[in-house]
Amino acid sequence: MRAxxxxxxxxAGLYCAAGDFHIDPLRPVKRALIxxxxxxxxxxxxxxxxxxxxxxxxxxxRCGADFAGSTQPATYGERxxxxxxxxxxxxxxxxxxxAQIRLEAKGLRVVISGDYKRARDPTCTPFELVPCDVFISxxxxxxxxxxxxxxxxxxxxxxxxCRLFPERAHLVGAYSLGKAQRIMALLRExxxxxxxxxxxxxxxxTRLYEREGIDLGEIVRVTGPERPRxxxxxxxxxxxxxxxxxxxxxxxxxxxxxxxxxxxxxRARQRGVELPLVISDHADWDxxxxxxxxxxxxxxxxxxxxxxxxxxxxxSQGFAARPLRLIGYGEEEVEPSEPAHPSDQADAAFI
Amino acid sequence: MNRFAELLDxxxxxxxxxxxxxxxxxxxxxxxxxxxxxALAALTSALGFQHAKPGxxxxxxxxxVDPTLFYMSYDYVGDLSETVALLWPERAQAWAGSGHNRPPxxxxxxxxTLATSGKLDLPRILARWLDALxxxxxxALLKLITGSLRVxxxxxxxxxxxxxxxxxxxxxxxxxxxxxxxxxxxLFAWVEGREVRPEASDPAPFRPPMxxxxxxxPDLAALNPEDFSAEWKWDGIRMQVVAGHDAKGKRVLxxxxxxxxxxxxxxxxxxxxxxxLPAQDFAIDGELLILREHRVxxxxxxxxRLNRKTVxxxxxxxFPAHVRAYDLLSLDGEDLRPLAFCDRRxxxxxxVADSNEPRLDLSPIVRxxxxxxxxxxRADPASAGAEADAAAVEGIMLKRVDSIYVPGRPKGPWYKxxxxxxxxxxxxxxxxxxxxxxxxFYSDYTFGVWRDGESGEELVTxxxxxxxxxxxxxxxxxxYVRNHTINRFGPVREVEYSRxxxxxxxxxxxxxxxxxxxxxxxxxRFPRINRIRWDKPAKDxxxxxxxxxxxxxxxxx
Numbered sequence: 090m091r092a093x094x095x096x097x098x099x100x101a102g103l104y105c106a107a108g109d110f111h112i113d114p115l116r117p118v119k120r121a122l123i124x125x126x127x128x129x130x131x132x133x134x135x136x137x138x139x140x141x142x143x144x145x146x147x148x149x150x151r152c153g154a155d156f157a158g159s160t161q162p163a164t165y166g167e168r169x170x171x172x173x174x175x176x177x178x179x180x181x182x183x184x185x186x187x188a189q190i191r192l193e194a195k196g197l198r199v200v201i202s203g204d205y206k207r208a209r210d211p212t213c214t215p216f217e218l219v220p221c222d223v224f225i226s227x228x229x230x231x232x233x234x235x236x237x238x239x240x241x242x243x244x245x246x247x248x249x250x251c252r253l254f255p256e257r258a259h260l261v262g263a264y265s266l267g268k269a270q271r272i273m274a275l276l277r278e279x280x281x282x283x284x285x286x287x288x289x290x291x292x293x294x295t296r297l298y299e300r301e302g303i304d305l306g307e308i309v310r311v312t313g314p315e316r317p318r319x320x321x322x323x324x325x326x327x328x329x330x331x332x333x334x335x336x337x338x339x340x341x342x343x344x345x346x347x348x349x350x351x352x353x354x355x356r357a358r359q360r361g362v363e364l365p366l367v368i369s370d371h372a373d374w375d376x377x378x379x380x381x382x383x384x385x386x387x388x389x390x391x392x393x394x395x396x397x398x399x400x401x402x403x404x405s406q407g408f409a410a411r412p413l414r415l416i417g418y419g420e421e422e423v424e425p426s427e428p429a430h431p432s433d434q435a436d437a438a439f440i
Numbered sequence: 441m442n443r444f445a446e447l448l449d450x451x452x453x454x455x456x457x458x459x460x461x462x463x464x465x466x467x468x469x470x471x472x473x474x475x476x477x478x479a480l481a482a483l484t485s486a487l488g489f490q491h492a493k494p495g496x497x498x499x500x501x502x503x504x505v506d507p508t509l510f511y512m513s514y515d516y517v518g519d520l521s522e523t524v525a526l527l528w529p530e531r532a533q534a535w536a537g538s539g540h541n542r543p544p545x546x547x548x549x550x551x552x553t554l555a556t557s558g559k560l561d562l563p564r565i566l567a568r569w570l571d572a573l574x575x576x577x578x579x580a581l582l583k584l585i586t587g588s589l590r591v592x593x594x595x596x597x598x599x600x601x602x603x604x605x606x607x608x609x610x611x612x613x614x615x616x617x618x619x620x621x622x623x624x625x626x627l628f629a630w631v632e633g634r635e636v637r638p639e640a641s642d643p644a645p646f647r648p649p650m651x652x653x654x655x656x657x658p659d660l661a662a663l664n665p666e667d668f669s670a671e672w673k674w675d676g677i678r679m680q681v682v683a684g685h686d687a688k689g690k691r692v693l694x695x696x697x698x699x700x701x702x703x704x705x706x707x708x709x710x711x712x713x714x715x716x717l718p719a720q721d722f723a724i725d726g727e728l729l730i731l732r733e734h735r736v737x738x739x740x741x742x743x744x745r746l747n748r749k750t751v752x753x754x755x756x757x758x759f760p761a762h763v764r765a766y767d768l769l770s771l772d773g774e775d776l777r778p779l780a781f782c783d784r785r786x787x788x789x790x791x792v793a794d795s796n797e798p799r800l801d802l803s804p805i806v807r808x809x810x811x812x813x814x815x816x817x818r819a820d821p822a823s824a825g826a827e828a829d830a831a832a833v834e835g836i837m838l839k840r841v842d843s844i845y846v847p848g849r850p851k852g853p854w855y856k857x858x859x860x861x862x863x864x865x866x867x868x869x870x871x872x873x874x875x876x877x878x879x880x881f882y883s884d885y886t887f888g889v890w891r892d893g894e895s896g897e898e899l900v901t902x903x904x905x906x907x908x909x910x911x912x913x914x915x916x917x918x919x920y921v922r923n924h925t926i927n928r929f930g931p932v933r934e935v936e937y938s939r940x941x942x943x944x945x946x947x948x949x950x951x952x953x954x955x956x957x958x959x960x961x962x963x964x965r966f967p968r969i970n971r972i973r974w975d976k977p978a979k980d981x982x983x984x985x986x987x988x989x990x991x992x993x994x995x996x997x
């Protein structure tokens with residue numbers, strides 16, 4: 090059996106005909122396997138959803154409890170039979186509940202990575218290397234210019250800046266699922282014991298992390314009147330809020346942004362970021378290459394991101410590699426922020 | 441080098457002019473000589489060494505990184521220095537760990553080494569430095585040696601920061617600047633109040649020019665027409681011509697661009713003519729133009745004269761350079777800048793008449809009584825006195841008659857009122873990633889209009905645009921391109937376009953010319969995106985005939 094008999098690309102995303110299911114489908118389907126809770130991968134409206142318990146909880150928090158007709162939780166490592174195939178979920182180290190999906194059919198082992206990283210993250214289960222014949226990888230940062238530094242180093246820069254500018258509020262743009270909570274946990278490890286403030290749209294998922302037993306210290310939702318008093322404090326908000334009126338009520342805000350994209354200066358400048366923090370929840374170039382080699386696969390498919398460079402590298406290393414050119418992933422930056430609490434908007438009109 | 445690299449890094453992310461000033465002033469205040477002087481030289485582009493060629497840097501990286509991966513990375517990052525800084529194999533830690541006691545690389549060491557070392561040694565030296573630096577250091581070093589810092593700091597802003605150390609005005613720095621050389625020990629000593637003012641020994645110094653604010657028709661109502669004098673805004677290049685005598689009494693004539701870069705060598709024909717003028721010392725502010733048979737040629741002709749490394753006699757004869765003067769800043773030792781515009785103008789008229797030099801003429805005054813009258817002149821310069829030169833007019837300059845000549849862009853005394861741009865609705869056909877500010881986004885768009893092809897209606901490219909849109913619109917277009925790619929040619933993506941599918945861009949442009957560069961035979965001047973017409977079907981975009989008609993109308997005018 091060949092991988093191309095098992096999986097093919099359709100307008101809805103990767104589809105497995107033998108099991109009649111899609112993986113991270115882009116539009117509503119009958120059966121969906123979901124790798125993780127980011128909105129470009131986890132969409133509402135499927136009839137049946139199979140995902141880790143944490144991912145299901147995240148989807149319910151984001152889209153409402155009725156996000157799918159029915160759901161089934163998968164435990165890491167559990168082998169699930171679907172129409173003669175064996176399916177299992179394995180930690181991807183990307184965000185809470187994130188998984189790689191392994192398929193086995195007639196001796197052929199395929200692993201779909203979803204989004205993943207190898208760097209340490211205190212808020213989720215570390216990536217597990219799953220040997221396979223065909224590895225289907227993301228390539229968000231699939232260019233050798235992307236080498237993420239140690240996240241602790243970037244957190245130290247943020248804390249230094251707070252000491253250097255104690256009168257200025259430090260607004261850190263971060264995706265509301267995963268990145269925000271990882272920064273909170275890293276700040277605690279670095280000895281930042283003050284309350285960490287959050288934008289209203291981050292509250293739901295942050296509380297969900299806390300309920301999952303992840304200690305983030307004192308997290309305070311910012312209210313309107315206290316904004317002008319938050320000089321020297323760290324406020325985590327969705328990246329889009331950095332440019333909104335909301336941010337201007339803070340004292341001389343320092344716009345910071347935590348993302349792997351911050352490795353490229355123009356990307357930071359394009360967003361008006363003054364303190365770029367290179368912290369990513371995706372594998373960087375070195376991690377992508379190491380992981381591909383370590384899986385022992387002979388064939389590589391690349392789903393989304395900077396696929397051309399990774400395919401070029403893999404081909405030069407003797408892999409059979411091809412880009413899938415799936416469209417619609419990796420757009421977390423443009424995801425509409427969840428509706429803000431009324432008090433987050435109310436006083437914008439006064440400025 | 442570390443502190444300088446940090447300064448550049450912070451400047452590159454700092455949008456506010458005042459904060460940039462603060463960062464630089466703080467750096468100059470706390471960094472010792474000669475390090476800070478070389479930094480000032482770097483920020484004002486005053487370093488004398490031969491800049492390293494991009495080819496050298498490409499060669500170094502190609503020994504270390506797969507060429508295809510380098511190319512893809514460069515295409516994404518959009519900046520050679522930054523790409524190489526990011527790709528360079530990390531060695532700094534290996535150095536620190538292996539017990540090297542080498543002091544950190546100093547900017548002065550870089551500058552002095554580059555000034556003394558030969559071309560052949562450069563790759564070896566550069567590789568050694570890159571190995572010793574971290575990412576920010578590598579980026580700063582590469583920016584420095586390629587001569588393109590691009591951190592949003594003008595030479596003037598850097599001089600302002602130096603002045604701020606000791607409460608000196610930037611113009612005071614400017615006045616002594618041309619007599620100084622890196623590392624500016626005497627300048628810092630003066631600014632810090634430790635030494636007397638350095639001697640300004642430049643016989644033909646550049647004077648920072650006065651610039652105009654843009655104005656639109658509705659804003660004119662608040663102004664009184666009697667307070668203003670109007671001239672055509674010529675579509676050439678701003679030029680300052682300065683003559684003086686050096687210590688030995690030898691005549692010096694220099695020509696400067698708007699930013700103070702000397703370009704005398706590019707116009708030897710003009711320089712030679714102007715050096716013969718009867719006046720001894722003078723400074724003219726004017727426009728560089730190409731005139732043939734007394735007719736001003738369009739900018740596209742001037743462009744052919746520019747950007748030449750060496751100018752042949754034939755080239756000079758085919759493209760004769762002229763100066764059209766609109767201001768006189770000094771004459772025979774007298775600084776005229778404190779005079780009112782109307783008084784300077786009288787002096788200028790006499791000066792040009794006395795000169796009797798065919799390559800120097802006067803920018804004529806456009807007479808008007810009311811703003812309506814001026815609006816009519818702007819709409820139709822040919823009938824309002826510009827006559828055959830109308831094609832080289834890009835609008836109207838308005839100068840308060842009582843305005844003194846102030847360097848910079850003061851609000852109020854001078855305005856530029858540009859002609860309305862032309863518009864065309866075109867269909868996006870190809871896209872490429874941009875450089876600089878918009879790198880890594882698909883931000884350069886090639887677009888076309890409809891024409892009759894062999895097999896029916898087809899699109900023909902008419903130009904390329906990469907500006908005019910907001911960052912948000914850029915993100916939308918980038919996503920559109922990525923989601924509608926039908927072909928890839930290296931870095932170029934072909935997007936979907938047909939009668940039924942395709943995206944229309946409203947393109948604004950300032951002028952139009954025949955051209956052999958585009959298939960359509962037409963080239964637009966200053967094309968930019970006015971609006972994205974998400975609403976407009978591709979088949980309703982304009983046809984080539986619209987542009988051809990416009991071009992013929994312009995020609996017959």
